[in-house]
Amino acid sequence: MSNKEEKTSLRSRVIDAIENRRVMMRPRWHFVLLFLLRATGLVVAFLGLLYLISFILFVLRHSGLLFTPLFGFGGLYRLLFSLPWILVFFSLFFLVVLEVLVRRYAFAYRRPLVYSILGIFVLVFLGGIIVVQTSFHSRLLRYAREERLPVAGFFYRAFTGVQPEHVFRGYVLEKTKDGLIIEGSRGVRDAIRITPQTRLPFGGDFDGGDVVIVFGNRIATTTISAIGIKKVADDRDPDDGSWSPPRRRDRGPFMK
Amino acid sequence: MMEQTDEEVVIRVQRGDKEFFGVLIDRYEEKITRYARKFLSQYDDIKDIVQEVFIKAYVNIHSFDRRRRFSPWVYRIAHNEFVNALKKRSKERIFSFDFDTFFISAAQDEMVEDVVSKRSVVRMLEQHLGALPQKYREPLILYYLEGIDYKEIADVLQIPISTVGVRLRRGKTILQEAINRLDISL
Numbered sequence: 001m002s003n004k005e006e007k008t009s010l011r012s013r014v015i016d017a018i019e020n021r022r023v024m025m026r027p028r029w030h031f032v033l034l035f036l037l038r039a040t041g042l043v044v045a046f047l048g049l050l051y052l053i054s055f056i057l058f059v060l061r062h063s064g065l066l067f068t069p070l071f072g073f074g075g076l077y078r079l080l081f082s083l084p085w086i087l088v089f090f091s092l093f094f095l096v097v098l099e100v101l102v103r104r105y106a107f108a109y110r111r112p113l114v115y116s117i118l119g120i121f122v123l124v125f126l127g128g129i130i131v132v133q134t135s136f137h138s139r140l141l142r143y144a145r146e147e148r149l150p151v152a153g154f155f156y157r158a159f160t161g162v163q164p165e166h167v168f169r170g171y172v173l174e175k176t177k178d179g180l181i182i183e184g185s186r187g188v189r190d191a192i193r194i195t196p197q198t199r200l201p202f203g204g205d206f207d208g209g210d211v212v213i214v215f216g217n218r219i220a221t222t223t224i225s226a227i228g229i230k231k232v233a234d235d236r237d238p239d240d241g242s243w244s245p246p247r248r249r250d251r252g253p254f255m256k
Numbered sequence: 257m258m259e260q261t262d263e264e265v266v267i268r269v270q271r272g273d274k275e276f277f278g279v280l281i282d283r284y285e286e287k288i289t290r291y292a293r294k295f296l297s298q299y300d301d302i303k304d305i306v307q308e309v310f311i312k313a314y315v316n317i318h319s320f321d322r323r324r325r326f327s328p329w330v331y332r333i334a335h336n337e338f339v340n341a342l343k344k345r346s347k348e349r350i351f352s353f354d355f356d357t358f359f360i361s362a363a364q365d366e367m368v369e370d371v372v373s374k375r376s377v378v379r380m381l382e383q384h385l386g387a388l389p390q391k392y393r394e395p396l397i398l399y400y401l402e403g404i405d406y407k408e409i410a411d412v413l414q415i416p417i418s419t420v421g422v423r424l425r426r427g428k429t430i431l432q433e434a435i436n437r438l439d440i441s442l
Contacts, residue, residue, distance in 0.1 A: 010310070
């Protein structure tokens with residue numbers, strides 16, 4: 001068959017198939033639906049990842065682990081050792097899903113993979129920081145504690161129920177000659193011993209009612225030798241009655 | 257009357273002027289067949305595969321985004337069809353992911369290449385295409401034989417633009433090495 005004949009034959013076969021309706025165009029709505037499904041998948045994966053990242057940040061801040069790297073390598077090791085790795089792996093899974101969905105679009109595939117992965121990560125990380133500034137997770141935690149959160153309740157109770165080793169959180173009750181007395185959750189009081197080696201990255205000017213994170217070693221039943229102390233914001237849900245330091249106006253007379 | 261662009265013809269097909277699809281076949285049959293012959297050189301049912309490319313293009317014509325160019329879109333369909341054909345019949349591993357798409361590479365711009373050098377690459381390609389691994393073969397065919405630019409190759413293969421440059425450069429090096437080996441053995 002000559003080149004011209006071959007050409008005509010392919011053209012006529014395709015056109016013949018079209019005209020005899022053996023081959024049909026997919027309607028426009030098919031592609032609109034497909035687009036909407038993909039867009040929904042993208043939004044769900046993004047929100048899922050945003051939720052997980054913000055929850056990890058919330059859990060770390062709640063336990064005080066988020067601040068331990070400020071106290072040196074020991075603190076960094078403690079953070080890495082106590083990270084909720086299962087949540088980290090789930091986040092990585094969502095990141096991969098999101099990347100696969102985004103990769104279909106020209107703005108993503110025309111650039112190296114590392115750009116879109118970093119872009120997604122930065123976006124959800126910043127989003128996570130914003131979410132964690134709100135009372136979203138602390139309110140859900142309160143509902144979980146009050147048994148008012150049916151499915152995610154277990155999730156919240158499990159990840160916030162265990163205080164990591166060597167990390168203590170409480171509010172300052174009293175200053176002593178060698179440190180502080182703090183009161184943690186469930187009213188447990190501990191004496192915090194401050195030594196010249198104790199790291200105070202943002203100064204050691206603590207007032208009564210200040211919420212502090214103490215990284216250190218328990219040297220007696222109610223005494224902790226502090227490796228580092230940091231004052232943190234009292235960021236819990238104001239309606240959460242499980243652990244509530246006195247507000248500044250309610251401080252007792254012994255507090256400066 | 258001025259000749260309609262591919263995109264204008266596609267719009268007519270999308271609006272129901274089915275016979276205009278023949279115009280697109282006339283314009284692309286030779287190109288897609290040539291691309292198929294280079295890509296699937298060892299197969300004898302190339303005509304059927306090319307026909308399948310046009311049928312897929314017609315079936316999915318409403319997914320074509322009118323703001324973009326038709327040429328990379330139809331080459332993308334052809335690429336997918338050829339890769340599927342290879343997967344079905346070849347033992348050669350077809351990579352869907354490659355690390356060269358992951359990292360940031362220095363810009364590999366081949367555009368400044370002079371005409372003489374381009375011609376010599378085309379000659380080398382015509383004779384020794386089989387010496388190239390699949391992932392280097394395709395960008396070289398598209399760039400040197402089909403005259404498609406970097407950005408459009410990136411759209412056809414859905415890989416980063418910088419990776420297109422990297423694969424072109426490495427592909428040429430491999431081709432040159434294969435030719436050198438052949439010269440020595442002769």
